[in-house]
Amino acid sequence: MDATALKAWRRAERERLIAARVAVAPAVLDSWRRRIDGFLERSFPGLARCRLAFCWPIKGEYDARHLARTLRSRGALTALPVVVAPKTPLIFRGWHPGVELAKGALDIPYPVASQELTPDAVLLPMNGWDAQGYRLGYGAGFFDRTLASLPKKPLTIGVSYELAKMPSIHPQAWDQPMDYVVTERGVYRRDPEGLVFLGEPDPGSGTLSSPVCYADEHYFGGKT
Numbered sequence: 078m079d080a081t082a083l084k085a086w087r088r089a090e091r092e093r094l095i096a097a098r099v100a101v102a103p104a105v106l107d108s109w110r111r112r113i114d115g116f117l118e119r120s121f122p123g124l125a126r127c128r129l130a131f132c133w134p135i136k137g138e139y140d141a142r143h144l145a146r147t148l149r150s151r152g153a154l155t156a157l158p159v160v161v162a163p164k165t166p167l168i169f170r171g172w173h174p175g176v177e178l179a180k181g182a183l184d185i186p187y188p189v190a191s192q193e194l195t196p197d198a199v200l201l202p203m204n205g206w207d208a209q210g211y212r213l214g215y216g217a218g219f220f221d222r223t224l225a226s227l228p229k230k231p232l233t234i235g236v237s238y239e240l241a242k243m244p245s246i247h248p249q250a251w252d253q254p255m256d257y258v259v260t261e262r263g264v265y266r267r268d269p270e271g272l273v274f275l276g277e278p279d280p281g282s283g284t285l286s287s288p289v290c291y292a293d294e295h296y297f298g299g300k301t
Contacts, residue, residue, distance in 0.1 A: 195228075
């Protein structure tokens with residue numbers, strides 16, 4: 078598939094997947110959001126002690142604001158992405174309720190003048206996602222450029238729904254894969270051969286045990 082054909086294909090797939098997501102009843106989306114919140118809390122305890130970037134939800138995306146509120150109450154710093162200029166990496170500015178917001182691209186709010194920070198982890202919504210852990214976004218490439226530009230790559234957790242799963246997005250050299258994918262079904266880890274489904278975290282143990290504990294140690298130092 079040449080570059081022109083790939084761009085047209087991705088545009089069509091993006092539109093198809095967004096339409097499917099928007100068609101889901103709000104109550105169902107909220108039930109999926111609650112499940113994803115629970116999976117993230119139990120599987121990645123280090124999120125409560127890090128600098129966490131997330132995205133303001135649009136068009137029926139997973140709404141990370143609820144989880145962000147919970148994590149802030151446990152000590153996390155939360156931030157939103159800010160577009161500086163076309164075809165350049167994003168920056169991240171701290172955000173919590175009360176911080177001034179303005180409307181940016183796609184009418185997405187962003188912090189106007191809060192402190193810039195470098196995230197330890199990113200919760201990244203996905204219009205589509207494939208068996209190798211690659212993300213179909215909105216086509217501007219902001220997050221791919223950003224992740225590639227950071228001195229230390231943050232833990233990158235793609236959040237989406239099972240209805241958005243694709244065989245492949247036909248990744249290109251610039252596409253950045255997720256470290257983990259979390260949906261209403263459970264947690265996937267990206268291994269060299271592709272995504273591996275880890276299942277649902279055990280509410281009794283509090284985590285998914287070794288695979289995610291490794292991520293906690295690697296990205297957050299295993300601190301309690």
